[in-house]
Amino acid sequence: MDELIINSELHQYKIMIGNRIRYDINTLLPKTYSTILVITDDKVAEKYLSEVMSNLQAENIFTSIIPAGEQSKSFALFEKLHTEALTYGLDRESLIIALGGGVVGDLAGFVAATYMRGIDYIQMPTTILAHDSSVGGKVAINHQLGKNLIGSFYPPKAVLYDIDTLSTLPRSQVRSGYAELIKEGLIADEELFQSILSSDLMSLSQDQLHNHIRSGIKIKAAIVEADEKEKGMRKYLNLGHTLGHALETTLGYGVLTHGEAIGIGLLFSMYVSESVYTIKLPYEPLYRWLLNNNYPLFLEQLHVNDLITLMKTDKKTLNHHIQMVLLKNVGEPVIKEISDEDMSSYLKQFLRKLVIA
Template sequence: MEEIVVKSSMHDYTISMGEGIRSQLNGFLKKDYSSILIVTDDKVGNLYLDDVLAGFNLKENIFYTIIKSGEQSKDIDTFYRLHTIALEKGLDRNSLVVALGGGVIGDLAGFVAATFMRGVDYVQMPTTILAHDSSVGGKVAINHAYGKNLIGNFYPPVAVVYDMETLTTLPKEEVRSGYAELVKEALITDQASLNSVLEANLNRLAISQLSIHLNSGIRTKSFIVQQDEKEAGVRKYLNLGHTLGHALESYHGYGKLTHGEAVAIGTLFALHISEDIFTIKLPYEEVYSWMNLNYYPLNANLIEDSDALIKKMKADKKTVDTKIQMVLLESVGKPVNRIVSDEALKDYLHSFSKRLVKA
């Protein structure tokens, strides 16, 4: 089993990665809790909820609730309903919330924990590749109609328990979604990391290869968040590809594109802009070819409404004084923040669209 310790201003926590550890959750808890509420969705719950429950001897204070899977559930209504369930089950300030699922469950249940009775402990139990990113760093949130993750907090878990076996049941679109974040992390790390990730064929992915990439991605993220826990500086670099990515998710409706598929397009867009602004050659073609080989939806029609997308980008959390800030690359491993004007963004969306069509 692999363990990575993340230091936080509130408390340190350990990311434990292994196979078959989902039924050992009780052993990762460092204190006794008055009650435990497991939050999962209808897909993950059918597969793994019983395994997690089997790890507890006393079940009278172990509760669970199952929500509908998908980004649409990360809303204010589901958030409120989970608070109601916690109150009805008698949870108190010494209770624990367990987030069993992907990024949606982690963000949603984490935000419930951050706000229930002004904050209770929670554990992240990620079951997707994508959640390797969202479960680390303590960002918890729900969506607003104006944009993604606009209502939230920085609130670290007390533990992350990552059972690699749960990744073997992922559908292809979820594998693509998760690997988009691994590409992002590799781009802000170094060329060797990027080369390793781009060697992966997602149609015949070995767990051993996935483990290496996940370990590298988690270490990159944990290194950055320990330097900048609340995104005042270098943590913003983790948003490479997310300015356009979040706008695409919001504009097209949550669920049409997975988060990672939208981020993949956003990452190519960031590379496209970076090459022009810094007059350099970046691995745009290599990343595009890998994404195309692995069936990412690199469709120019998705970005044809530039005015609407720019409006969505202005709702991004990184926007300051209505000026859109983007994470760009001066080179692989050297991310920077830059303000890009609306006029320039419109031109870049147009030229990027043409570049996608030609590819």
């Protein structure tokens, strides 16, 4: 089992990555809790909830099952989970376990951050995408005007990553997770980026998957430790997200997976970077890899002005000016302010380029 330690402002916590961790969960809890609430979604519950529950030992253990999908990161479910926690009698010595992907982790983490002004929670990721979202303590729900706009910085007490649970992922979720791994390679590790580009998502070996995830988590962990509250370099982790989040919102949450939207956003970031800095980046190799691995790249009925409006709800936006993460080279991210006029031009050219390609 691999172990990484994250030092946050609130506390130190471990990230444990390995096989069959769900069967050892009780021995990996940081302390004894009065009550445990496991929050998961209906798809993960069918596969792994009973195994997790049977290996927990506590006086009071409860479960809350939410619908799978981005739509669940809502005010309504946030309130419902608080009501259930109160009904089950959770107190300040209770624990919430987030068993699932990024949606479950973000929602359950935000519930933990706000319930009785904050109780312990543990992330148990079951998707590749959640290798990114489960580390670093950013928890949130969505607003109809934008993604992840209501939230907090609240680190977990531990991250228990059972790699075995990834074997049942649908292909769309494998694509989704790998977009974030590509992002991490682009901002900090060219070797990881090139390794992914030489991989076929339909025939990944366990070793490839484990190595890619471990590398991605190490990148995320190093950046989070250096800038936990996103005052500086942590913003680089939003590469591809300015357009990606806007696409998720304008198309409707769930039409594209998060990673599918980020894949398009990464291409757009490269396109803008090449234009701004007059450089050559691996746009074409990334485009071909995304295409060969069945990422949806051809989008219809997108309105540039609507996208710009949504991009201005991005958390990096300052004084209504879009701040975008760009690349001067692989491994050399920067923040650049883009005017509305230039953004409109870049979007029109980029969307045209996607269709022609």
